[in-house]
Amino acid sequence: MDASATAVAVKPLRAQTVLEVKGLDVRLPTQSGILHAVRGVSFDVALGETVCVVGESGCGKSMTSLAIMGLLPNGAVRTADRLAFSGKDLTGLTERQMSDLRGDKLSMIFQEPMTTLNPVYTIGDQLTEPLFRHRRIGRQEAYEKAEAILERVGISGAKRRLGQYPHQLSGGLRQRVVIAMALMCEPQLVIADEPTTALDVTIQAQILHLLKQLQREFGMGMLFITHDLGLVARLADRVVVMYAGQVVESGPAKDIFERPVHPYTQGLLRCIPIPGRTERGGRLGAIPGMVPSLIGGIEGCSFRSRCPAALPRCANETIELQDLNGSHSYRCVLDAAAGNDAWKRNAGSMEKTA
Structure with missing residues (x-):
């Protein structure tokens, strides 16, 4: 970072x-x-x-x-x-x-644009689809808005891009198109x-x-x-x-x-x-272990097997969120000070086993 x-x-x-x-x-x-x-x-x-x-x-x-x-x-x-x-x-x-x-x-931008964009439709067709679906708008006005939003997300030659297909764009341009699509109706x-x-x-x-x-x-x-x-x-x-x-x-x-x-x-x-x-060149921290299975019954704290501050009670108690200051909350049996002290004491030995 x-x-x-x-x-x-x-x-x-x-x-x-x-x-x-x-x-x-x-x-x-x-x-x-x-x-x-x-x-x-x-x-x-x-x-x-x-x-x-x-x-x-x-x-x-x-x-x-x-x-x-x-x-x-x-x-x-x-x-x-x-x-x-x-x-x-x-x-x-x-x-x-x-x-x-x-x-x-309400719109969503997905992780991989090639799974969001349809390879057999042009960029223009896919950008205007939300407008035709949610707004009463003519074809010319829709394409003009699509061109404007492409320019707004930093795509040069926007009018030409409307006639292209997803595979003709780079990964960065495809992601910008997906962002433009999410913003077409001003969510x-x-x-x-x-x-x-x-x-x-x-x-x-x-x-x-x-x-x-x-x-x-x-x-x-x-x-x-x-x-x-x-x-x-x-x-x-x-x-x-x-x-x-x-x-x-x-x-x-x-x-x-x-x-x-x-x-x-x-x-x-x-x-x-x-x-x-x-x-x-220093050593970064590490969290040993993996996220546990969430299949079947779940008891206690799910993080206990990876936690340097874990206590026996963590295995079977229901762990509720604790309020810290009205806007900050956390889910742990320890109070803030005790949790920090336990982490500092035990984190080094936990990392060596990671």
């Missing part, structure tokens, strides 16, 4: 809440039993705000975003105490009603599911800068899914840390980076270099 990645955006006031998620669960049937992919996840996103959901692969980040969008695999069961977009209950919508919402006021909320993972570092930086510019211009909320804490530091107003399908810590980005409480969050931060603090 470079020096620019340490700058954390902080907003003093929160705007109108556009997405409310409370007690979200997703269960998927498998041959081995029920997979509890998402367990009691809660957070919200306001207009103009960026909330980053971070964690290792398999922690439930993408499944959470698909549950919000109503795009879960066949057989998946979604339940929630509350799942609302602009005050509208998403759990009570029919598929037709959800389809009316997707691509209009209130965009969910970005690791949209820069497949791009090189230079293009990645350009895409992040573009997303921040467009967010300011449209005033939209953004839910950004990633495993890269460097990206989180550049983008986030608030951070939600997920592990094994649960939220283990959440709060303002500044608090999470400067005063992480949960041992998992602390472990993630120890795994990245910090300019001015990490010695050149």
